[in-house]
Amino acid sequence: MIVAEEVTRVYRMGKVEVRALKGVSFTIADGEFVGITGASGSGKSTLLHILGLLDRPTSGRVLINGRNVQKLSDRQQTLFRLNRLGYVFQDYALIPELTAIENVIVTSLARGVSEKEYLKRGAEVLREVGLGDRINHRQSELSGGEQQRVAIARAIVNKPSILLADEPCANLDSETSKSILDLFKQLNEDLNQTIVMVSHEKWHERYFCRIIDLKDGLINSMRECDAGR
């Protein structure tokens, strides 16, 4: 369970303050598939960063399974990200020196998975996102959409209990988007993964249990969707 309580985030740039989040509260149950929507600049990525332990709120707190994750040390947060979270960055954030499969399996390596197993699993996940024939390509040899799918594969390879995805389909055609969302749906259903996904597309709504809509750093609306009923 993810609980956000009055989360704010203020960026200070010299004298100017940007209040990206102005007090956001919600609860996401285990196994929920939640969409976050809102205009550009409304604070979606900022919120996702905080849920992903990549950033700390200026005030308020985030509890994951009852635990105040802001209180964890840097090292504990790193371990938490490694073992519990999958994160798809809005700008993919691949490592250019590594091939597609190497990008995907770095975390498996750190988790102590055997080589045989992680190579098998890495190839499998890349196949699932439709990159079975690109596993040895490097970032510079992949299209934007392909890079995005490598980032998705990296986030799901270890079957994390929480998957956070920042516009994971932004660069994909609708057919590929659909297959990715189907994959997410499957993970959500089969493994009871909690998924929080930022999205712009109206038609994504049918995958979500719930939509949290942000506006200027505040929750504009929160509504159940088809999948949630």
Added chain:
Amino acid sequence: MLENLRVASFLAFKQVQRGSKGTLILTIMIIALVFVNLVFLPSIISGVIETFNTQSINFNYGNLVIEPREGDQYISDADTLQKKVERIPGIVGTSPRISTGVTYFYKGRDARSTLYGINPQDERSVTTIHENMVRGEFLSAGDTDKIVMGATLAGTEGEAGGGLPTLQGVQVGDSVEVAFPNGERRTFQVKGIYETQSIGVDTSAFTTTGAVAQVLGLENQASEILVKTAVNGQEEMYRTRLLSYGIQQQVFTFRQKAAGFVDQAIQSFEIINAISTLVSLIIAVVVVFIVIFINTVNKRRQIGILKAIGIDKQIIINSYVLQVLFIATLGALVGIVLTSGVIYYLTINPLVFPGGPVFPVVEPATVARSIASLFAVSIVAGYIPAWKTAREDILDAIQR
């Protein structure tokens, strides 16, 4: 822990494998050249010291010198002492010498220097002057009216010695008159001329003990006895042994005898060496630091990404340290190859110093010390920027 090393080496390997080859080669070459610099000068200085020691032993002193008891001018009963010393284990040669300051006269020219009275057979067992004859021959037993002369003292026609005693052109077969301190004058025929490159020896001359003893009225006496030991470099041990065998006279090692002049030179060299080593190391620190710093700073974003996906920062730091270790290892290896090349060249074409040709002597300790300092420097230079970057805020590193 093992997992961590696994990830760190995986990342390090990929970075080296897929990173810029130019930067890699440049860094390796820089470390290699620093290594050459760290090893080269000490090897020349060791060579100078080695040359000097060998010269001192072979031409001036043997390994040990026995001198009269304090207050005495001569060792008395030199025969008995010589026999006694020769029976001590590890002593392979002894040569009693009588030395006296004399004036040499030749064709109206004169030169003040030393004349040694020696037993040619004994002298051969200690020094190698007899192997360095440039003209004529060395003395034989019974050569009481013959003399062998150093090349500087014999000199060259028309060349003044520049402060050194020289007779300017003595040839083998010529006669030279010698004036002794007691006023006696004797004429000797020059039997040979030797050249050792050791100034003190090349400005002196040798005749047989008999001739000098007769003029000075000595009987079974010696100014000094040179002692040759089985191996070089153990002089202190042999000196103690001689004393423990009850030698009553003063015993000096060749180093003690040669002190002063050379010690100062060596000290100066060692200061030069220390400064050069320090400068090399500072250059190494700066260069390795800059190269690795730039490399790491360029990797800021991916260090952030690695942290974001859950890689511990210590693993990230270790991966950079491993890269640096790899680079330093290659650098040291290339450095060893380069140094070997330079040393090989200088062994074939030795540098010539006043004491004679100097062959570089590479001491294992110097090599070990240089490698150790290079590694220490590289690790520091690799660790600090990686540590600094890995401490940064994740989003800062990824986004800006």
